[in-house]
Amino acid sequence: MRRNGGRVVATLLATRPWQVKSNVAFVVGLGLLFLVPGMLVATAVEWGSSGSHNEVALAMGALASLVAGLLLVICTRLEPDMPPAAVFATVAWTWIGSSVFGALPMWFSGEFGSFDNALFESVSGYTATGSTILSPIEEVGRGVLMWRQIIQWYGGMGMVVLAVTILPFLGVGGLSLISAEAPGPTSDRLAPQVSSTARRLWALYGGITIAIAVALLLSGLSLYDAIAHAFTTASTGGFSPYDSSIGHFDSIATEVIIIVGMLLCGVSFTLHWRAVTGNARAYSQSSEFRFYLLVILLAALVAASLNWLNDISGLASSLRNGFFNAVTIGTSTGFGNASASNPGGDFAAWTAGAQSLLLPLMVMGGMTGSTAGGLKVLRAQVMAKYMRVGLLRVKHPHVVARVKLGTTALSEPVLQRVAGLVALYAFTAFAGTLVLSMLGQDLITASSGTISALGNMGPALGEAGPTSNFLVFTRPARAVLMLLMLIGRLEFFAILLVLLAAYERARRVTRIKLRR
């Protein structure tokens, strides 16, 4: 079996004289090929379910991805050298390509209306954001909904990392590919070989997904529900095939499992790997991990007590909703647990003080090297320490103080880079807020919508709360949100580079025209 698979891969990868040298196109093609099994699974689910009949749409989507992917892979060949720009371009185009092809089955099904709606759903899926334009969700067939969940699962760990698992010869370029795609400032090698690092990441990811699915199954969910929610919990995405999300089940056991799952996947996968390979103290040794748990715990407790004191809900349900929502926002997942019997799960109904606690959580996001989005705990932690050292320098101008993470002292250039990215993040958030408000949203919806999209969160405050859908944004505003989601997921540069390249090309074209 394995040998056969290897032979197929080898045939695909074989060099032929007529192939075009293009790493970008090759990896994009591979990414598209990976979509095919997912779409086929969704087709099978649709086949097995009663009510809707979108098998053809899903199968056509699979066919389109297969044909396009094969064409790209067969017609191109990899170059061993990859300059940084090519790395970023590869990642960006793989994401854009997968988003477009991932949108096809949804568009073909006709359940989403226009193509841009399907594309929004697809981008929101791949970036593990979880903002949806569907309402009511349940009317869409089970297969298409399963495809939505699978998209998020792919996006959680990343298509490029998946491609690197079978590209052992990429060498150094491979590691920069992983770090260009993996969220956070560092990407640790889990193994000497890049492809085995990628393989281990995906193996861990798959393992966690299966564990969550089994736990959910034991808590009483159907197989379909368990798998669907395991996909989007592991990817910290937050899509659900139900309008009321996790609130649909109204079960504390399910919520606890989901909370634990989300918390796990907001943790760096490097830590998980160390723990799995025998270092049981890996977690407690990480100061980022302690900071992450502390912030979420604190936010949950304060929000719960504020809601309890203001009579939004009783103590028990305040705690339940506080924890669920702090975790779902703090890990950038975006599930909701509001239901008819538990209206306090909708944080739009919380007191303003408790709501205001969710904004910093949205900005911070999960740990580096996890599937979660946001600015990342590590950066927040570094900035907090950097600020303390800065204040110390005001007091004692000649003091020698360094920012330390655990036992390593960070050099000034590294600190500058972190601070630079934070500034870039803040700037993008402001620009996004301004643009969204120009497109008709009020201040809270615009600002929280921007932060939510940039941090790949899902729900926002204001009009775009956890129970409403993103059709409240106008069409151009949704385009801006899509861009923000991609920028946030790929941490700025990949997407900005592609935009910049397009601009440069346009400028060059016009310059030539002017010369003539």
Place this chain on the structure above:
Amino acid sequence: MNEPFGVRLSWPRSTVGVFTTVVIGAIGVILLFATVYVASGEVNSVADALFEATAGLTTTSLTVLDPETLPSWLLIWRGFTQWTGGIAALLLALIVLPNSGPQRGLSNIASSHQKPPESSNSGLCTKTRIILIYTGFSGAIMIAYALFGMSVRDAVTFGFTTASTGGFANYHNSVAHFDSAAIEWIAAVAMGLAGTSLAALVWLMRGKVGGLWRSTEVKFYWLLILVSTLLLAGWTWQDTGGGTQTIRQCFFVTTSSISTTGLRLADWGQWSAAPQTLMLMLIGIGAMAGSAGGGFQVRRVLEILGIVRRELVLQLHPQAVVPVQVSGVSVSQDALTRVQNFQILWVLAAAVGVFGVASLGTDLITAVSVSVSALATAGPALGEFTGFVNATVLAAPARAVLMGLMVLGWLAIYPIVVVVGWGIGEVQRLRLKR
């Protein structure tokens, strides 16, 4: 230094000493102002007097009093408190903080009001000159107001509060009360100038426009005013009647926001979301460094933009050396570190403020806008603050949070944080000794 009454006064040499003096001084002045309000018999509650005094010193236009019931002398006093706040901010920024403590370059850290590069050779930085220019500027505004139909009382009060970017008014409707195009134009231009750095004003008076043109800060500030006015005019053309009336109103609201003055002409609340957000952002950006205005300040915004640009280049070329320049001068790494720290502190202060105000019983939009507005020492906000309402719409504890934010914003955060941090450290040391 001066020797009044034969006592030799000198500034403490350590940074903490300077900061402590400044903070204690600010608290003392606030108490003094509050005492006058209480002694006047017009203000019944001490909390209200304190709030009004804080808003006065910090040149914020948030008020809890009904100005139309107050006697004339108290109105002028109220305006004067803001005028004092304006001059105090300028002196602190340009004289006290840069020249005291062990580090002369402290101005960059200590206050929002940095010395712009061109001020160093213009001989601006003497106490007398600053006071003269500021007084002359205020006098010119008062005369202009009086010439175009204000009573002497109003001209003096509005002169005080315009020049200092304060924004207290004698009427519920603020400047809209006069219903005079000329007064609105004067106020709008004066607010714009009050938010420009004092050094730039000197250049302007001397006719050295070339120097102004070389300053990225000046260009950025006035370009921002121009663009925002036009955007605002485009959005509100229908609501504000069109023509020059719209341009005038939009120009007024823009300069009132960016200079963090807070004189009012129109009710924001009737506008759509976009102009509201834009105005709040202008308030957050704030005036130029070296002016009496508050906010994050244009110079810092430019530095942050430089950092953003550098980060973009560094992502592609990690080994590149990219300088950050403002007005053609490279900004030192130390200054960049400070501005990044300041950015974090500012956002953190705003976030704490939002949480404080929101958990004391308002909606989120009010909490966010009023916190940003108070931290920028402006005043106008959204939500419950739309229309010509005053700060009594908030509960007393929430107003206390705002008082903290105003003082923080006025002193550009650092002095307070350092003094508080030092105080906590001392207390811990005392405990350890025991």
